[in-house]
Amino acid sequence: MTLKPLYDRVLVKPIEEDLKKGSIIIPDTAKERPQQGEIIDAGEGRMTDDGKIIPLKLKKGDRILFAKYAGTEFEIGNEKFLIMRESDALAIIEL
Amino acid sequence: MTLKPLYDRVLVKPIEEDLKKGSIIIPDTAKERPQQGEIIDAGEGRMTDDGKIIPLKLKKGDRILFAKYAGTEFEIGNEKFLIMRESDALAIIEL
Amino acid sequence: MTLKPLYDRVLVKPIEEDLKKGSIIIPDTAKERPQQGEIIDAGEGRMTDDGKIIPLKLKKGDRILFAKYAGTEFEIGNEKFLIMRESDALAIIEL
Amino acid sequence: MTLKPLYDRVLVKPIEEDLKKGSIIIPDTAKERPQQGEIIDAGEGRMTDDGKIIPLKLKKGDRILFAKYAGTEFEIGNEKFLIMRESDALAIIEL
Amino acid sequence: MTLKPLYDRVLVKPIEEDLKKGSIIIPDTAKERPQQGEIIDAGEGRMTDDGKIIPLKLKKGDRILFAKYAGTEFEIGNEKFLIMRESDALAIIEL
Amino acid sequence: MTLKPLYDRVLVKPIEEDLKKGSIIIPDTAKERPQQGEIIDAGEGRMTDDGKIIPLKLKKGDRILFAKYAGTEFEIGNEKFLIMRESDALAIIEL
Amino acid sequence: MTLKPLYDRVLVKPIEEDLKKGSIIIPDTAKERPQQGEIIDAGEGRMTDDGKIIPLKLKKGDRILFAKYAGTEFEIGNEKFLIMRESDALAIIEL
Numbered sequence: 001m002t003l004k005p006l007y008d009r010v011l012v013k014p015i016e017e018d019l020k021k022g023s024i025i026i027p028d029t030a031k032e033r034p035q036q037g038e039i040i041d042a043g044e045g046r047m048t049d050d051g052k053i054i055p056l057k058l059k060k061g062d063r064i065l066f067a068k069y070a071g072t073e074f075e076i077g078n079e080k081f082l083i084m085r086e087s088d089a090l091a092i093i094e095l
Numbered sequence: 096m097t098l099k100p101l102y103d104r105v106l107v108k109p110i111e112e113d114l115k116k117g118s119i120i121i122p123d124t125a126k127e128r129p130q131q132g133e134i135i136d137a138g139e140g141r142m143t144d145d146g147k148i149i150p151l152k153l154k155k156g157d158r159i160l161f162a163k164y165a166g167t168e169f170e171i172g173n174e175k176f177l178i179m180r181e182s183d184a185l186a187i188i189e190l
Numbered sequence: 191m192t193l194k195p196l197y198d199r200v201l202v203k204p205i206e207e208d209l210k211k212g213s214i215i216i217p218d219t220a221k222e223r224p225q226q227g228e229i230i231d232a233g234e235g236r237m238t239d240d241g242k243i244i245p246l247k248l249k250k251g252d253r254i255l256f257a258k259y260a261g262t263e264f265e266i267g268n269e270k271f272l273i274m275r276e277s278d279a280l281a282i283i284e285l
Numbered sequence: 286m287t288l289k290p291l292y293d294r295v296l297v298k299p300i301e302e303d304l305k306k307g308s309i310i311i312p313d314t315a316k317e318r319p320q321q322g323e324i325i326d327a328g329e330g331r332m333t334d335d336g337k338i339i340p341l342k343l344k345k346g347d348r349i350l351f352a353k354y355a356g357t358e359f360e361i362g363n364e365k366f367l368i369m370r371e372s373d374a375l376a377i378i379e380l
Numbered sequence: 381m382t383l384k385p386l387y388d389r390v391l392v393k394p395i396e397e398d399l400k401k402g403s404i405i406i407p408d409t410a411k412e413r414p415q416q417g418e419i420i421d422a423g424e425g426r427m428t429d430d431g432k433i434i435p436l437k438l439k440k441g442d443r444i445l446f447a448k449y450a451g452t453e454f455e456i457g458n459e460k461f462l463i464m465r466e467s468d469a470l471a472i473i474e475l
Numbered sequence: 476m477t478l479k480p481l482y483d484r485v486l487v488k489p490i491e492e493d494l495k496k497g498s499i500i501i502p503d504t505a506k507e508r509p510q511q512g513e514i515i516d517a518g519e520g521r522m523t524d525d526g527k528i529i530p531l532k533l534k535k536g537d538r539i540l541f542a543k544y545a546g547t548e549f550e551i552g553n554e555k556f557l558i559m560r561e562s563d564a565l566a567i568i569e570l
Numbered sequence: 571m572t573l574k575p576l577y578d579r580v581l582v583k584p585i586e587e588d589l590k591k592g593s594i595i596i597p598d599t600a601k602e603r604p605q606q607g608e609i610i611d612a613g614e615g616r617m618t619d620d621g622k623i624i625p626l627k628l629k630k631g632d633r634i635l636f637a638k639y640a641g642t643e644f645e646i647g648n649e650k651f652l653i654m655r656e657s658d659a660l661a662i663i664e665l
Contacts, residue, residue, distance in 0.1 A: 002189040003160060006152065009185055034642045034653070046621075051141075051149035054621035057576065065573060065653070067642055072129050072162055072185060083129070083160070083185045090579055090642060090653045094572040097284040098255060101247065104280055146236075146244035167224050167257055167280060178224070178255070178280045192379040193350060196342065199375055241331075241339035262319045262352055262375060273319070273350070273375045287474040288445060291437065294470055336426075336434035357414050357447055357470060368414070368445070368470045382569040383540060386532065389565055431521075431529035452542055452565060454509050463509070463540070463565045477664040478635060481627065484660055526616075526624035547604045547637055547660060558604070558635070558660045 001076065005083055008046035010058050012037035012066065012082040034090055035068045037082065046086070056086045063093040096171065100178055103141035105153050107132035107161065107177040129185055130163045132177065141181070151181045158188040191266065195273055198236035200248050202227035202256065202272040224280055225258045227272065236276070246276045253283040286361065290368055293331035295343050297322035297351065297367040319375055320353045322367065331371070341371045348378040381456065385463055388426035390438050392417035392446065392462040414470055415448045417462065426466070436466045443473040476551065480558055483521035485533050487512035487541065487557040509565055510543045512557065521561070531561045538568040571646065575653055578616035580628050582607035582636065582652040604660055605638045607652065616656070626656045633663040 005011050015036040039062040045053040058064065071084025100106050110131040134157040140148040153159065166179025195201050205226040229252040235243040248254065261274025290296050300321040324347040330338040343349065356369025385391050395416040419442040425433040438444065451464025480486050490511040514537040520528040533539065546559025575581050585606040609632040615623040628634065641654025 003186040004189060005186045006159075006184055007182075011186065034644050047149070048619055048621070049143055051143065051147070052621070054617070064576075065644070074129050074160070087577075089576055091573040091575045091581065094574060098281040099284060100281045101254075101279055102277075106281065142244070144238055146238070146242070169224050169255070193376040194379060195376045196349075196374055197372075201376065237339070239333055241333070241337070264319050264350070288471040289474060290471045291444075291469055292467075296471065332434070334428055336428070336432070359414050359445070383566040384569060385566045386539075386564055387562075391566065427529070429523055431523070431527070452509050454540070478661040479664060480661045481634075481659055482657075486661065522624070524618055526618070526622070549604045549635070 003041065003076075003081075003083075005041055005043040007043045008054075008056060008086050009083050010042045010056065010086055010089070011040040012064070012071070012084060013040050014080055014082060015063070034065045036063065036065055036093060038063050040081070042086070058086050058089060058092075063095065064089045065091045065093055098136065098171075098176075098178075100136055100138040102138045103149075103151060103181050104178050105137045105151065105181055105184070106135040107159070107166070107179060108135050109175055109177060110158070129160045131158065131160060131188060133158050135176070137181070153181050153184060153187075158190065159184045160186045160188055193231065193266075193271075193273075195231055195233040197233045198244075198246060198276050199273050200232045200246070200276055200279070201230040202254070202261070202274060203230050204270055204272060205253070224255045226253065226255055226283060228253050230271070232276070248276050248279060248282075253285065254279045255281045255283055288326065288361075288366075288368075290326055290328040292328045293339075293341060293371050294368050295327045295341065295371055295374070296325040297349070297356070297369060298325050299365055299367060300348070319350045321348065321350055321378060323348050325366070327371070343371050343374060343377075348380065349374045350376045350378055383421065383456075383461075383463075385421055385423040387423045388434075388436060388466050389463050390422045390436065390466055390469070391420040392444070392451070392464060393420050394460055394462060395443070414445045416443065416445055416473060418443050420461070422466070438466050438469060438472075443475065444469045445471045445473055478516065478551075478556075478558075480516055480518040482518045483529075483531060483561050484558050485517045485531065485561055485564070486515040487539070487546070487559060488515050489555055489557060490538070509540045511538065511540060511568060513538050515556070517561070533561050533564060533567075538570065539564045540566045540568055573611065573646075573651070573653075575611055575613040577613045578624075578626060578656050579653050580612045580626065580656055580659070581610040582634070582641070582654060583610050584650055584652060585633070604635045606633065606635060606663060608633050610651070612656070628656050628659060628662075633665065634659045635661045635663055 003011050015038060039058050039060055041060055042056045042058050045055040047053055066084060066089050070088035071082040073082050098106050110133060134153050134155055136155055137151045137153050140150040142148055161179060161184050165183035166177040168177050193201050205228060229248050229250055231250055232246045232248050235245040237243055256274060256279050260278035261272040263272050288296050300323060324343050324345055326345055327341045327343050330340040332338055351369060351374050355373035356367040358367050383391050395418060419438050419440055421440055422436045422438050425435040427433055446464060446469050450468035451462040453462050478486050490513060514533050514535055516535055517531045517533050520530040522528055541559060541564050545563035546557040548557050573581050585608060609628050609630055611630055612626045612628050615625040617623055636654060636659050640658035641652040643652050
């Protein structure tokens with residue numbers, strides 16, 4: 001079974017990173033906390049009001065930082081996934 | 096009796112999937128939970144502010160993932176249906 | 191006395207359908223419940239910000255499904271009517 | 286003293302109709318209730334963001350149905366009046 | 381000292397009218413109450429998103445009806461003034 | 476150290492005016508209260524959605540009236556400053 | 571590991587300034603408080619609705635003043651960082 005995100009949505013596999021030095025640690029504050037994930041698949045692009053498709057920048061394999069409460073969460077088998085809009089992604093993580 | 100969705104709306108038959116391995120399981124969290132459904136019919140397209148019709152991507156027979164609380168629910172006979180906007184659909188499920 | 195809806199508004203006579211098999215049954219849930227009605231008259235069209243009139247798709251005699259809490263309700267004599275925007279209509283019912 | 290409504294506003298004299306057969310009766314429900322009125326004067330038109338004037342459809346003498354809580358209410362002498370935007374009017378009443 | 385309103389703002393001197401016959405009386409209701417005032421000065425015009433200036437219709441000396449809670453109130457010496465956007469004005473009062 | 480406001484923002488030094496005759500007095504009401512200030516520096520202009528820069532009208536040395544709760548307050552040494560958008564300014568004060 | 575901000579986002583290292591004379595002091599008030607930071611990296615630009623990229627004004631090394639509650643906070647190792655939109659930045663600090 002494959003999930004093909006629609007328009008400007010991306011399918012993300014969240015990464016539960018060990019809190020080792022150099023990794024991203026999310027402080028326990030009132031501030032919105034970001035989270036890491038990997039792009040499994042991306043939609044064909046955002047559709048403008050006028051019907052034009054603007055391709056996404058994010059692509060399969062990109063590792064991203066995103067706002068923790070962004071998107072819609074679900075499981076396939078025992079794996080957690082998220083679908084969010086590309087605009088919910090904050091940065092690309094280059095290792 | 097047939098229901099023909101208007102403009103960018105789609106008629107969806109929700110799928111109550113068995114929670115077997117490989118299927119989509121919706122975790123019981125505070126997060127918005129998605130649900131599966133099949134497109135029964137789709138409107139002719141979204142109308143732009145200027146009156147142009149932009150055809151929908153979703154078509155009869157597509158299986159989709161959508162945000163659980165999206166759309167309007169009703170029954171014909173004993174079957175449940177939903178009408179929602181195409182933008183409420185998150186992804187196409189390819190089996 | 192005649193009511194001529196303005197711009198993108200439609201005049202709707204709600205239909206209190208018997209709950210027989212094949213008819214639309216509205217479940218008693220927290221979800222927004224749709225309702226049936228017949229278009230009595232339709233406005234000349236939606237006006238764009240720039241003053242262009244976009245004709246409506248709905249016309250006198252169409253039977254529609256609409257969100258129950260959409261529009262403004264009133265009575266002429268003992269008959270109930272609603273005035274709503276065309277965008278509050280969800281689907282055309284073809285019998 | 287004369288009141289000249291600005292832009293897309295209309296000056297309305299509300300009509301307290303006797304609840305005789307054939308007149309519009311407003312049911313006592315939680316729904317937004319419409320009311321009748323007569324257009325005393327209308328502004329020169331709605332101004333678009335770009336400064337173009339779009340003439341109004343409503344004109345002096347039109348009898349309209351409008352949402353009860355629309356507009357701003359005041360009295361001149363002992364007469365009640367309302368100023369509202371044309372978009373608050375729902376339908377023209379043709380007797 | 382002179383106050384020159386910026387862009388689409390107007391400087392208004394509120395008028396505390398005696399409640400004699402023919403004057404505008406504001407009923408003590410839950411509805412938004414209008415108030416009278418005189419335009420002391422008007423800005424050069426509303427700026428569109430694209431930087432074009434659209435001249436105002438209101439000018440020094442106009443007597444207007446405006447929504448009571450519109451604008452920002454202050455005093456110069458012992459006189460009360462208001463600065464509001466032209467779109468907060470409802471009608472021009474012609475005596 | 477110099478602060479260069481970005482885009483349509485202006486740097487303002489608030490003026491604590493003595494409440495002498497002819498000066499602006501802010502009444503202690505529920506209404507939004509304006510305040511005086513001097514423009515220390517102005518951004519290069521508002522950027523439109525399309526990336527065009529629209530120069531600001533306010534410039535260094537202008538004395539303005541602004542809504543009291545507009546902008547962001549901070550101190551350099553013991554002096555208070557505000558950064559606000561030009562659209563938060565209500566009027567230019569000409570002495 | 572490198573974080574590359576997406577579109578109009580910037581990666582900021584907050585600066586905890588000593589409260590010495592001449593530095594920016596944030597008063598403890600109900601007002602929104604600004605904070606200082608250094609731009610570590612900036613996205614390629616804001617994307618317009620139509621898909622055009624508008625380059626950012628902020629660049630690596632700029633020292634900025636920003637609204638304290640803007641953006642998303644996280645740590646890499648023991649260092650705190652923020653990702654915010656360029657429009658959350660108020661001014662460039664020139665030393």
